[in-house]
Amino acid sequence: MFRQTALGGLAAALLASTALADPVAITGVRLIDGTGADPVENAVIVIEDGVITAAGADVDVPEGADIRDHDGATVIPGLISAHNHVGMVDGMDAGGHNYTREIIEGELAQYRRYGVTTTTSLGNNPTLFLEIREDAQAGRLDGADLYGTYQGIGAPDGAPPIDVTDDQIHRPRTADEARAAVDGMAEAGGDLVKIWMDDLHGDAERLTPEVYTAVIETAHGHGLRVAAHVHDLEEAEAMIAAGADILAHGIRDAEVSASFAAELAERGTWYIPTLQLDEATFVWADAPDWTEEPFVRAGMHPDLIATVEQADWREATLGEDGTDRARQALAMNQRNLAILHQAGVPIGFGTDSGATPLRVIGVAEHRELELMVEAGLSPMDALVIATADSARLLDLDDRGTLEPGRRADLVILSGNPLDDIANTRTIVEVWQRGEAVSSEIAAQEE
Ligand SMILES: [Zn+2]
Structure with a gap:
């Protein structure tokens, strides 16, 4: 009583x-x-x-x-990121061992401080993610609201090329293994299914059509949409043909054709350019004035600041093959964004921030807006993409506009x-x- x-x-x-x-x-x-x-x-x-x-x-x-x-x-409206990561980085250290509640709560607080009130951790999330996501969505955390994909599907000896623990990713070799992996992820929870389709500049094997088709069909059978990591046009075409719902990165090796753009627009396939990802590879070494602004420095870990202030680190970074490749990738990505946006393809907002030490949470999102405008979009277009449109991408009708x-x-x-x-x-x-x-x-x- x-x-x-x-x-x-x-x-x-x-x-x-x-x-x-x-x-x-x-x-x-x-x-x-x-x-x-x-x-x-x-x-x-x-x-x-x-x-x-x-x-x-x-x-x-x-x-x-x-x-x-x-x-x-x-x-x-609060910014809504549809592609980032949590629990991957601690200062200059990267890897699955950083997937702790303490690190993630700090990251969610930082996203929110920078105006990103909703985030999406797109892959590499172990079971702890499901708990933190629930806490965030119930308003129990002091930080950005959290959505994302439980675990993910990578290639057996290929992408993603990062240090993740076994409970963060599946690397199926057969259609049966792929179906079992997706069944398990769907039963556990999460908002989307993530798949990596990337030959890592020709250095690795991609997923086979047998495996990625099984992943996408099984996800759809569970009512889950599939977000595909791609880099090249060929990979994007394969993912579209197999029925992927979201291209989680921009196409960076070749210019898209008008017919490709029309197909994406007709299917309503979401396209998240993640322009800042490639910029992050070289910009701390280029060190333009904005990288030293207090707004930017406030988001940088002291170890990252110490790194980018070393002249020999900057010189070595500028001399790497990957640096030139990233500059070209960014330019192509911006060109393709302009073409696809013009063609009416739905564009989502994301940066892949949090995935590596150079992709600074919060700062990356403000740079992404600038890079979208530099690509030819109006400031209003960029803001709508980062708010209302990304809410729509995430199927969230309770936020994204101030109505x-x-x-x-x-x-x-x-x-x-x-x-x-x-x-x-x-x-x-x-x-x-x-x-x-x-x-x-x-x-x-x-
Ligand atoms: Zn990512």
């Missing part, structure tokens, strides 16, 4: 606190709502219980509202990103589920 009463009392208290919570109103802002609609000046955003109830210029501030005036600031009924995951900026996309770095506050959860990252240099 006592137990029942206590529970009843707790439930009543929770209900009461919910019912009595005052609405919050963010006032005086330029609203970029993520739908691609023109920005609204002097807008009001009303939030109740973590959800937006009204947003626009003609919105009345409700009586008793907690008013947060941000006159002259710009508000965008009534959506979660109040948002970023308040002092600068206008439509004037200069680099203004997404002028973070004043990040909000998640209707609460301000962090403020300015580091003072910006003039």
Whole structure:
């Protein structure tokens, strides 16, 4: 009896606190709502219980509202990454042994501080992932919300070429092994199935058609969509023909044809360019001014800062074959993004940040926006891709835009990103589920 009463009392208290919570109103802002609609000046955003109830210029501030005036600031939806990784890196150390709750919670906090309120760990996730994902989605963690794929399917002696533990990946040799692996992953949980299709610049065997066809068919049988790691056009074509739903990287060896673009658009295949991935290979060695900004340094592990400040490391990096290859890959990736976006292919937002020490969580996402604009997309296009479109890619209809009924995951900026996309770095506050959860990252240099 006592137990029942206590529970009843707790439930009543929770209900009461919910019912009595005052609405919050963010006032005086330029609203970029993520739908691609023109920005609204002097807008009001009303939030109740973590959800937006009204947003626009003609919105009345409700009586008793907690008013947060941000006159002259710009508000965008929280960024949504559809391709990154967690638990792979600790400073300059990379590998599956970094898959710990402590490291991952730190990474999720960093994503959120940089305005990425939802992330997707696309592969190499052992069982611990399922637990952390559940905690994140229930709002029990101080960090970005987390989606992703349990484990993944790689080639027996090939991609991914990274140090992962046996419980992070399957490397099936036959269709039967592939089906068993996908059955096991689907039963455990996760949002998508990840497959690696890459000959690593000709150095490794790719998955065979027998195996990848079995993976995709089995995943679809479980109602799970398949995200395919690809690098070359030939790999992307094979994945499309076999029915993959998402190309998780841009095509970087050759320009795509108009017919290929039309096919992706018609099938509605998602394309996540991950432009920053190749830039990360050389940019710390090139060391342009932005790499030294406080906003960027604040996201870098001290060991990474110590590394990139060594002149001999920078020189050695610039001399590597992979560096020139990465520059060419980035240029081709940007060209293909422009073609595919123009053709109406749905584009997702992701960087592969967190997969290696040089791909800096949060920083990579702001650079990705700049690289998309450099490729020819408008700042508005880039923002829609990084918010509403990536929510759609993840099948999340509760976030991604600042419209009534959506979660109040948002970023308040002092600068206008439509004037200069680099203004997404002028973070004043990040909000998640209707609460301000962090403020300015580091003072910006003039
Ligand atoms: Zn990846």
